[in-house]
Amino acid sequence: MSAWPRCEAMAGRLRALLPCACALCGGAADAPVCTPCARQLVDAGTARCRRCANPLGPADAALACGACLAGAPAYDATVAAGGYASPLDQLVLRLKFGGALALAPWCAHTLHAAVLAAPGFALPELLCPVPLGPVRLSERGYNQALEIARPLSALLGIALQARLTLRRLDTPAQSGVTAQERKNNMRHAFLVAPDMLAQVRGRHIGVVDDVMTSGHTLNALAATLKRFGAARVSNLVFARTAPH
Incomplete structure (x- = not known):
């Protein structure tokens, strides 16, 4: 066993x-x-953009939203288990800042179900969490994205590489800043670990995170992975913030 x-x-x-x-x-x-x-709490057939997971009308299920058609992000697909709204947001905050690590496997099970139910979604070949910078990791003591990614990897039967990417800049917290500030914060924030280059080239990488807000963090990470040779990047996120 x-x-x-x-x-x-x-x-x-x-x-x-x-x-x-x-x-x-x-x-x-x-x-x-x-x-x-x-x-x-969990999406029950909610129609979402296949690329960024923003909500769509029922007739547009599994299509790309207007924003993604106008300017395609670096990532190719996104699956979200639910919307980042009350009371789901309280669970995320407890996991992220309150040390409630027992919530992470539940988040993984919920996200696993969403992945299997996503129409036409191609499973990645390798999973990696969105990395934290060393200062933030030291302060928090854990990476909530990795805590979700571990059980999700086992549920999906997809290998997890926790150190596939590195955050070379301790960027400011993304909450409470404008979309443009988020974008500026993430420029040159990530790199692929030098000893992991062979695992990235030509492969479909699944990036795991707890929340997708503006998408700038995930876009920057996807752009980095593709710059280092990834063929495809898909986001697997527990909660998706609705556009404002």
Whole structure:
């Protein structure tokens, strides 16, 4: 038995002994989020742009939105499990800033279901998380994108390379700044690790993150991967912020 099934079996025994409460409604649950709350939070057939995952009208499902047609981003596709709105945003904030790492496997399971349900989505050959800069990683103690990517890798059966890319600049926090400031912040922010170049060339890379807001971070990372030879880049994000 591999490590992941063993961990799942142990987690199941612990849940039976120590039942938990839903992180949202507080009711009894056998997962961090109870089934009724999860049904309300996760996309249920929401039509989204196949490239950037912004919401579309039902008739436009699996098509590209006007913004992507007018100026195609560096990434080729995006799958999002849900919209970044209340109360889903509170789960992300607890994972990202509150050390609630038990939420990461639930996010991965939810994202896994969204990936399998995405029409026409081609699975990547290799996964990597959006990297944190050394200062931010030291302050937080973990990379929430990597915490989601680990169980997602096991669920999809796709190899994960945690150090495929590096953030060479400790960019300012992207929350609370304008779209243009976000774009400027991300210029030259990433590089492919020198010992990972062979794993990038000619391959379809899946980039995992917790939230996609303006898309500038993911666009900059996709542009870097393609500059170093990636054939295709797809984003796998737990939550997508709606356009303003």
